[in-house]
Amino acid sequence: MSAIFPDLEGASIYITGGGSGIGAALTEGFLRQGARVAFVGRSDATAFCDEMEAQTGNRPHFMQCDITxxxxxxxxxxxxxxxxxxxxxxxxxxxxxxxHSLDEVDEAFWDWMIAINLKAYFFACQTVAPMMKAADGGSIINFSSISYMMGNAGYPIYTTANSGINGMTRSLARELGPDKIRVNALAPGWVLTQKQKDMWVTEEGLQAHLDRQCLKEPLEPEDIVGGVLFLASGISKAMTGQALVIDGGVVVTG
Structure with missing residues (x-):
């Protein structure tokens, strides 16, 4: 199933990490809306762009970039x-x-993790804000995670950044609201991207997580697309400074 958002046709969309995992699903989702999509990633994504053009008739613009x-x-x-x-x-x-664990972190690793997971978000927002202001508005969607809400161990810098993204989102929503720029966070649950399957998923770990979900199906990248399209579209024009959780019902907010 896929909803159509007419105001996204021809819209200028920019996605970091848009060539793999959740990002690739987002790129495809926006292309199928008729949007003009540009995305960045560290690895060459020419083959993915070829595939998207063949499948959707709409080619994304890829720029190779290290967001640090x-x-x-x-x-x-x-x-x-x-x-x-x-x-x-x-x-x-x-x-x-x-x-990573607390005791193995040095300053270089801290700086690298924060650069990827928080600093790049801030400076992308800073760069795009004047464009959106000149265009009479826009939508910024900052990906966070439910990891910090759950208090997960095993990656404390990552969860620190997740929490920071939420605070940054709220403050920028207040600052940019007068210019009709909406800023929202989206917190996915455990989405089974290929990277997650290759590196972190075990049968026992996945089952334990599913036991915590209200909905008992594993999350796939495609499950996140609808929420992002909603936040990008003017149909959510009165929504800003919020955190939208798509996790199958692990954490409950409100």
Whole structure:
């Protein structure tokens, strides 16, 4: 099933990490809406772009970029704007949930993890805000995670960044609201991307997580797309400063 959001047709969309995992599903979802999609990633995504063009008739624009390089990140946002028009939706999706313990973290690893999982989000928001202001509004969607809500161990810098994204989202929603720029967070549950299956999923661990979910089916990347399209569309025009959770019912908010 797929809903159609007419105002996303022709919209200028920018996604970090849009060539794999959840990001790839988001890229496809926006392409099927007729949006003009630009995305960044560390690995070459030419084959993925070819596949998307063949499947949707709409080719995304890929820019190779390490988002820990803030100058390069800003340059890709400018390139996306030049190519597709001012960015109307920014999706800060790229993240790294590398496992680590408290005692093994040094300053270099801390700085690297924060750069990927929080710093890049902030400077992408900073760069895109003037574009959205000039275009009379826009939508920023910052990916977080339910990991910090659950108090998960095993990646404390990642959960620290997740929580920081939520605070940043609320403050920027207040700051940018007068310019009709909406800023929301989206917190997925455990989505079984190929990376998760290759690196972290075990039969016992997955079953324990499913036992906590209200809905007993594992989450796939496609399960996150609808919420992002909703937040990007003007149908959610009165929604800002919020955290939308899509996790099958592990955490309950309100």
């Amino acid at each position: 390089d803030m100058a390069a990140l800003k340059a890709t946002l400018e390139e996306a704007s030049d190519r597709h028009g001012p960015v109307s939706t920014l999706v800060n999706n790229a993240a790294n949930d590398q496992r």
